[in-house]
Amino acid sequence: MSNTSLTRRGAALAAALMSASLVLTACGSDGDGTGDKTAETRSVKADNGTIEIPVDPQRIVTIGNTNLPFIDLGGEPVGVTEVSASDLDVLPEKQRTAYEAAEIVGSNGGEVDLEKLAGLKPDLILVQFHSNDWDKVGKRLETIAPTLLWGLDTEWKAFADAIAEAGNVADALSRQKAEYEEKVAKIQETYGKIIDGTSFVDVSRGDWNDPGTFYIADIGCSEIARDDVGLDLPEAAEGKDPLAYESLPFEQIGGLSKYDVITYPVDAEGRPAEPFVPVVETNTWKALPAVSSGRALGVFCPGNNSYGPVIRYLDSLDSALATLPAKK
Structure with a gap:
C-alpha cells in the first residue's frame, strides 16, 4: 500500500471523527463546555416501573403530594398542582416563595392541564395521587416527560428517599435525616423517665368531621410519636382501619379520662x-383530669410526609413534654 493511499485514508478518517465529534458535542453540550447533564440518564424505580430519568433534572413538575416534599428538600419546581391554603400558611417563607414561583398546572392530580404542563417543557414529572387519577392522566403524562408515580400508601420516609433520589437533592435529605435522628434521640433522653409508664392519647378533629364529633389520632404525627419517639399511644388492631377513621361523638370525650396525658392539635402560635x-369549649373536656392538671398538651403538626415539617413537629412535642412534671 502506497504512502499516498495511507495519507488519503488517514485524512478521511480524521474528517469522519471530527464530524462525529461535532454531532456528540451538539447532543451533549449546552455550549459552555460543561456538557448537558440532562442528556445523561439513570434508572429509577417507582410504582409505574423502572424509568429512565435525567441525571440532573432541571425542569421538574410536581403533581399531587409531591409538591411540598420536593420543595422541602430545596427543590424549585417549574410547575405544581394547587396546595390548600392551610398547608401554604404553615410553610417557611423560602418554601412558600418557591411554590408561588411555579406555574399552577391543575387543581389536583386528576385535573391537570396537560397542554399547559407540556408548555413548561419539563424534563421530569413527579406524581403522587390516587390510582384513579393515574388511570385518567398517567399515560399522557408519560408522553410529555419521564414520569415517576408513587402510591398514597408509600411510607413517608421511603417517599422522602425517593423524591430526593429522583430530584437529585440527596444532600439536603442527608442533613434533614441527621437533624431528625438527633431530635428524636434528645426527646428520648430528656423525657425518658416521664414517657416510661405514662399513657398518652392523641385526639383531633378536622374540618371534614361532622359537628359534635372528634377522633383518636393514630396516624400522621401521632404515628411518629408512637413508633419513633416511643410514646404509649393507642393504635388500631392489626388489619383494622385506623382509629382516626372513626368519628366519635362529644359524649365520648369523658372516656379520655383513662389516659395520663392528652395531646391535641394547635396552630403555630399554640392556639387550639x-x-x-x-372540643376544648365543651364542659366535658374542661372536666378531664388531664386538662385540669395541665397534662393536656397542644402540639403543632405542620405535616407528616417529609422531614422538614416532622422536625417542626418534634420541636413542638419537645416543648410540650417539657411542661410535664417529672416523675418521682
Whole structure:
C-alpha cells in the first residue's frame, strides 16, 4: 500500500471523527463546555416501573403530594398542582416563595392541564395521587416527560428517599435525616423517665368531621410519636382501619379520662387548631383530669410526609413534654 493511499485514508478518517465529534458535542453540550447533564440518564424505580430519568433534572413538575416534599428538600419546581391554603400558611417563607414561583398546572392530580404542563417543557414529572387519577392522566403524562408515580400508601420516609433520589437533592435529605435522628434521640433522653409508664392519647378533629364529633389520632404525627419517639399511644388492631377513621361523638370525650396525658392539635402560635376549638369549649373536656392538671398538651403538626415539617413537629412535642412534671 502506497504512502499516498495511507495519507488519503488517514485524512478521511480524521474528517469522519471530527464530524462525529461535532454531532456528540451538539447532543451533549449546552455550549459552555460543561456538557448537558440532562442528556445523561439513570434508572429509577417507582410504582409505574423502572424509568429512565435525567441525571440532573432541571425542569421538574410536581403533581399531587409531591409538591411540598420536593420543595422541602430545596427543590424549585417549574410547575405544581394547587396546595390548600392551610398547608401554604404553615410553610417557611423560602418554601412558600418557591411554590408561588411555579406555574399552577391543575387543581389536583386528576385535573391537570396537560397542554399547559407540556408548555413548561419539563424534563421530569413527579406524581403522587390516587390510582384513579393515574388511570385518567398517567399515560399522557408519560408522553410529555419521564414520569415517576408513587402510591398514597408509600411510607413517608421511603417517599422522602425517593423524591430526593429522583430530584437529585440527596444532600439536603442527608442533613434533614441527621437533624431528625438527633431530635428524636434528645426527646428520648430528656423525657425518658416521664414517657416510661405514662399513657398518652392523641385526639383531633378536622374540618371534614361532622359537628359534635372528634377522633383518636393514630396516624400522621401521632404515628411518629408512637413508633419513633416511643410514646404509649393507642393504635388500631392489626388489619383494622385506623382509629382516626372513626368519628366519635362529644359524649365520648369523658372516656379520655383513662389516659395520663392528652395531646391535641394547635396552630403555630399554640392556639387550639380551628376545627378542634369546639372540643376544648365543651364542659366535658374542661372536666378531664388531664386538662385540669395541665397534662393536656397542644402540639403543632405542620405535616407528616417529609422531614422538614416532622422536625417542626418534634420541636413542638419537645416543648410540650417539657411542661410535664417529672416523675418521682
